[in-house]
Amino acid sequence: MFTLNQIAEALGRPVVGDGTATFARASEPDSAGPDDLALAMSPSYADALKSGKARVAILWDGADWESFGLSGAVLVPRARLAMAGISAALDAGPQMNIGVHPTVIIGDGAEIADGVSIGPYSVIGAGVRIGRGARIAAHVTMAEHATLGGDALLMQGVRIGSYVTIGDRFIAQPGAVIGGDGFSFVTPEESGVERARKTLGDQGDIRAQSWTRIHSLGSVTIGDDVEVGANTTIDKGTIADTRVGRGTKIDNLVHIGHNNRIGEDCLICGQVGMAGGSRVGDRVVLGGQCGVNDNISIGNDVVAGGATKIFTRVRDGEVILGSPAVKMETNMAMYKALRRLPRALEQLAELRKIVTIKVQGSRHDD
Template identity: 60%
Template sequence: MTTFTLTQIATALGATLEGDGDIEVVGAAEPSSAHRDQLALAMDPKYADGLAKGRAEAAILWQGADWRALGLKAAIFVARPRYAMSGLTTLMDPGPEIEAGIHPMAVVHPSAKIGDGAAIGPFVVIGRDVTIGDGARIASHVSVAEGSTLGRNTLLLQGVKVGARVVIGDNFIAQPGCVIGSDGFSFVTPEKSGVENARASLGDQGEAAQQSWTRIHSLGGVSIGNDVEIGANSAIDRGTIRDTTIGNGTKLDNLVHIGHNVQVGDDCLLCGQVGIAGSSRIGNRVVLAGQCGVNDNIFVGDDVIAGGATKIFTNAPAGRVLLGYPAVKMESHIEIQKAMRRLPRFMKSLQQDK
């Protein structure tokens, strides 16, 4: 079990330490349940009462807290508590146990190029002409199809599937079960379909006709930048002709679906159950909260923030904060909801006035 001194933790966080820096801890805990060998996370005054219930000797505290009065032997003070959590968890996370080298139960094609220091677990299948970067770690039951490239320090967790012609940058993380490079959902009818008619007429699908759907195959791939993370059971489709692209620093939550030909910019945050339809473009630093949907073939500008369950059907200008179905400015959505709540009373008043 790895132990950390308070001095080591404070140095890693760039934080201020007061008290005994030689105290050792093996992990972190909520104040009320912290043991003597754990660091209590009491970063707000509302957690002060919890310190008395727990047994921690040291804690990360809010600025200005009197650590002695709280019964502690030492305290670490940080300027931005939630940001400090990123450094603390990075320091304490041991990471997945993947033995160095290639496991004897892995299947690696002779043409594959495996970088220095790579670790490949059991039941992994590496296809023809695949390139695996230095320091990559691949957990069990992962498959990487022909012609794909993984950058340095890639981490593929259990059950990840990487399709053909996928190019991934450095420091990539894929959580269990995600699929990168599946076929795009592209089908066409020999004659004009009811969907096309309805879209053109805004409601009329024309004469009913039997429709037979024919696949359009995906000849493109997926191109992913550096420092990207994909959540569990998410899916990114290959492009039809050009690649589907994900920019540097972008993070996808669990159960996110990126359709074929979509372009996602840098440093975006796409939360759980977000769906982006084919050929849409997402700018840089866009935040889409849970269950947001983006229509096909539209553009969402840089720095757009969309609240939970927002549905974006038309182009969204840069910097806009959106909410609702269909998406409108957040302040407009709030006014609409206020007006809707007043409607029953308003209608009742109209009936009384007749």
């Protein structure tokens, strides 16, 4: 059980009413029972809160909490920020016992700090270093000489490649793969795709060609407080490391190719794909299904709307949308014009008919 005082302390907000009132879980307001904390952080939830049976609630700033028959409440000015504090306070996280499960395989020279948890059937390679308080779930592999910082969390089935370096408080959701080889191949002679790129479409003489692998001699370096979603992949660099800066958050099913450099406090949403060798500044937001071309630069504080395809350099602070990416207001103007196009073509056809009739009538008069 939790008390309202505990939640208020986590949010840094005062309690109104009885702070010692207890609850077991958070709930939507209309389905909340006497043992639930109702989350009604907008006036639009007022009716739902009245239909529920909650005794305690988180309400919007300025709410008349007593009118809802509550024993106590916490009033918050910013709902989404409050959700971060509430969810952190109520989430106990995965249950892992400190220590190494007997089924774990540990390679020679691995260094495991105090307070580490390693779950069943995980494999820790030779020379791996794991920081204090790190938690590693079942079926995780860390290849040789990888480093994992303190208080990190690797969920089930995470794969960490050789020589990968990861900072403190890192979180990887199930199935993430960090440190696979980059997708780098070359042909002995200039390939059709190289010629097509130079000419914007002409492959020249088409002939048989085979691909020779370029190995990844670099690895991956990840800063502190980074999170990586389920089934996301981050490839090694060819020579230098692929890098992800401090505080960046990466969603599920994201692919970050070799040699990319991603700055601090970025937000990279689901199904984003980044080809190799690009540089992304700090505080960049890439919406779901964005694509980033190889060897370009994206400045600081850029926001790219969902499904944007970025083929060229983006300057600091730009807000972009579309394929190819343009400024968002330009994209919206183009979209509005496109929606008007069918009607404009109908009007053009009508005008052509009128002109044709007038021209034919003029000829008949002559």
